[in-house]
Amino acid sequence: MSHPHPELTLPPVLAEGALRVVALGGLGEIGRNMAVLEYAGRLLVIDCGVLFPEDNQPGVDLILPDFDYIKDRLDDIEAVILTHGHEDHIGAVPYLLRLRADIPLVGSQLTLAFVEAKLKEHRITPVTLAVKEGQTEQLGAFGCEFVAVNHSIPDALAVAVTTGAGTVLHTGDFKMDQLPLDGRVTDLRAFARLGTAGVDLFMVDSTNAEVPGFLASEREIGPVLDTVFADSPQRIVVASFASHVHRVQQVLDAAHRHGRRVAFVGRSMVRNMTIAADLGYLTVPDGVLIDQKKLDTLPDDEIVLMCTGSQGEPMAALSRIANNDHKIAVGPGDTVILASSLIPGNENAVYRVINGLTRLGARVVHSGNAKVHVSGHASAGELLYVYNILKPRNVMPVHGEVRHLVANGAIAVATGVPAERVVLAEDGVVIDLIDGKASVVGVVPCGYVYVDGSSVGELTDAELKDRVILSEEGFLSIFVVVSSADGTVLVGPQIHARGFAEDDAVFGDILPELTAALEEAARAGTSDTHQLQQVVRRVVGRWASNRLRRRPMIIPVVVEA
Known part of the structure; x- marks a missing residue:
């Protein structure tokens, strides 16, 4: 995955007493939210969701966070905190628990009920801890306080994580509906109390940071x-x-x-x-x-x-x-x-x-012609209020595409957060909180992991590119038999096309040129069939691009006789 810091290398060893934050998803995209906090050699995961595929990812069912960063440290994970029950926050939990089934899952009653139903389909019985707003739990090296937030699903929670390096407040997804259907508003009093005590790093929902004003009520x-x-x-x-x-x-x-x-x-x-x-x-x-x-x-x-x-x-x-x-x-x-x-x-x-x-x-x-939906994410006016209540020392916008993260960072700066203390990161970028200051220190590999039918992580970007080419550009197979003695063409070339609107006769134009190229390569000493296949691929590819304005998948088959 690309990130805004191409000059970065792998991060250094975490300094003693420091806190590290690595987002494995959710930064630069809407979906597959997952953040890993590290302190004193232990890990705490916040959310573990999926991203749904787009049109340019044919055949893909789901996209998971990249677990490689934590795969060798599964025993160091204290727990997975789930902020709420949406798929982009809980959908990848079964795939993480396949790696270690007894990682404790911490969340509200409804969130855990949704997760447990999902895990039942995967034949996994999880270890769970149900929590409520106002509750505090010590999860190994991490002190956690859970705070009620309003969202488009009941029982959503923010979490304040306290370590010796400072306090991190992660909002999860939230908004500030003052008249919610269930009467459960975002607990700004708890936010104010945490702000007074000191929030060292504020990880805040960015989805609607570009939307001015305040959201309507449900x-x-x-x-x-x-x-x-x-x-x-x-x-x-x-x-x-x-x-x-x-x-x-x-x-x-x-x-x-x-x-x-x-x-x-x-x-x-x-x-x-x-x-x-x-x-x-x-x-x-x-x-x-x-x-x-x-x-x-x-x-x-x-x-x-x-x-x-x-x-x-x-x-x-x-x-x-x-x-x-x-x-x-x-x-x-x-x-x-x-x-x-x-x-x-x-x-x-x-x-x-x-x-x-x-x-x-x-x-x-639909929402374009009637008010039949209200977003579940805080708009710019609501974010302003929260920043002014909290007065965080450092800000890390999360949950959004790049434009959302940047807009959220600008709101933080407008409320007085120094620009150098607003950390704009994408998936895989490593942030360390040391002596009260958050800064980018490195980057770890963090690509897309595709679920394709029953396979997980086996589909590569190259194979996905092949699928896109097949769906958009068509397919050409070329069969040729050449003499093992002198390289002359004995049979063919025969071209078989799929996905082309043109009549097969159009391919007759390239056959003499292809025969000449193969025999010239043979006279130059090329006898390896793999190299001859590359000759076929180059000649046919250049012709298809110039004549047909297409870049099809080309499968050459050269046989010696």
Whole structure:
């Protein structure tokens, strides 16, 4: 992975009494959040999430943090603290526990319940410690205090980690909704108390640092949903994150008010909402829920389907509905609500789903044309308040693309944090906190680890590039038989093309040139078939680039006879 400090080498040995922070994901991207803190030879991990692939990563299911940095030090890990239950913070936990199954997982009740359900599918029984806001725990060399923060999922926590080198406050994902649905606001009193005691390094959510002002409250979504429900003559399909308990609660309440029944669609949606209801985080009005199998017994104007796929994920329920590849079909008169924001990188996939649904005749309501979603991340105005309350000595923006990190750093400087104490880092960059000052000291390898079907980490960037070439540029195979005596061409060249719009006759232009190049190479003393294959690759590649304006994958086969 690239990083903003190409001059850096591997970091030095950690100085005695110093604290080291290495982000293995989440810096320079939205996803796969994971930070490793090191003190006195021990490690503490904060979050362990996944990143979802983009269009230029065909065949990839998930992208994991790179565990190589800690793979040889698994026994040094005191615990993994999970700030909340979103996939970009907990999704990679099963893959880490495959390396060491008894690493303690620390988090809130709902977060651990979501993780345990996920681990059950991987046949892993974890060691867990449930914590609440206001609770303190000594995890080996790390003193941890947990602080309530408001986010788009219940039970989110920030964590203040205290060592002999100072105190690090990691917000996780947070915002400052003053009227949250569950009444659980971000605990600014605890932030103020920590600030008074002294926060030496503030690791703070950057996702909305470019968004001015303050976010609207989740409560403003309810009236909008009511209006959409009242204007919908037939079925309503609502797509949301499978962990967005607050949004599902609003849909259940709206359905109850409008005399509709709700069916959950999608395995993760059913699993998570069952957990949330069992633990008391989701209140289901009597008679509102119905099994998807019984939908045929209801008229269309009494049905609400709550499904996954708000980010255009190809295998999620909504994408399959949009592609007419699901047992649920939508058409004229139906309404589809995308109750989520666009995660950067997912725009094309989401618009593809919106277009597909619109083509089928459905009315699509989304954040671009109605207020059906409120972000879960603090905007610039909220970040200003937090900086002024905390007065941190050093700041390390986390959770965001580069532009978000830079914008967050600028907000910190505007509130009086010295510019040299704002550390802008990307994945793999090593930061040491020594004598109260945080600074970049090195970099460690930190690449993408791809989950591709049942394989983990076996797919390389080179192989992924080959997939992209195959999908975009096509494939050419060239078969030639040459004489082992004098190198003359006996059979061929024969060209087989896939993924080309041109007629096969176009390849006749290159055959004489290719034959001449092979025989000239033979006269020059080239007899090794591998070298002759390189001749074929160069000649055909140059011709395809100049004549067809394409850079296809070229597979030459040269056989001696």
